[in-house]
Amino acid sequence: MKLFLSEGNPHCLKALAALQVTGVQCGVHYVNHEERVVPFLSRPAVPALLLPSGLHLFSPNAICRYFFEVNGQESSELCNQWLEWEATDLQPALLQGLYLAVLQGKGSEVSNLLQGHLNVLEQSLSKGGTPYITGDAVSVADVVLWAALYPVLSESLLALGEHSSLKSWFDRVAAMHSCQSAAQKVLQGKGLQGMKSYMQRQPVPQSSQSRDAQPCNSN
């Protein structure tokens, strides 16, 4: 089993954090942003996990889910729901935010873009009253959401003043050694600048505010 990562790619933080939190045995290989690890995808897709069967996983969330399941923690329905929300709802906004902050120097706009998402998390954490998103123990949802938010929260692009439950949760996950060291390895302590070369290679994210081109599958 081999996990392929590249430095400065924020999606890789999820996979490495999940690997280190679960302690699953797996070789880690660093490749450059251009490397096509998954043979059937036209665009380079990293992180990627080469499974023992020879199949590739190219979705960071599926990789994290796999590590947790190998470690005996199957994803609950609540976990599934958070992972789906992360992929469909949070991720597009985050990518747009990172694009603005890293490539256009408009870090101040990130806060507006993500306010709604932070509110959703804050509400759930304060209502649930548990230290982690789905209960009393760290789940795959915590690792995925923490790693997704890490690039924007660790760079203070967002003030979490009014989101006290979210802030304590974020700090609680960040305090885990396996998460700390994953962040250090993937982002090299270079913050937003460290992601520049990765972001430059990504397609311009579709703005959710000015969607003039209708998606073909919308009805």
Added chain:
Amino acid sequence: MALRELASLEKYLGLKKPNKYSTQGDKKVPVLQNNNGPPLVGQVTIACHLVKEAKRAELLGDGAEGRAVVQQWLEYKVTKLDCCCKEDIKTILKDLNLYLQDKVYLAGNQFTVADTLMYYGIHPLIVDLAIQEKEQYVNVTRWFDHIQHYPGVRHHLPPVVVLRNRIYTGRLH
């Protein structure tokens, strides 16, 4: 769209009592009121819940690997297929075509819920393909034809004609 797909999935699974769904937000994300707990939100989450309710866990994939592969394609369906713009279509079809080259189903040799939802999601793309394009993506159309004839899957969607014999062989000479 997502609601019709869930209704078809319910029929495929043979669930007796159809569930009532609502939607939330601009993107009309499906919501299922759940008697045993808080409401479930999101098509993939609800689809996996329905599969478990129908006691058909094998449709979620075999072993940790199979289950991860199924979840990956379910995520692909809601993140890539459901909001793809014109420029993405060719890439999606090309990638899937290569992926399906040596596979019967998305998870390999076993039919799963990923085949069902991907079939629903890709239907509008296949409908728009010219015959020549269908031949270009021959593995995708083979898989698609297989799934649309899989007992009980098609439901709300019209069948798409897929020719099994090549007309355009020019590129091979």
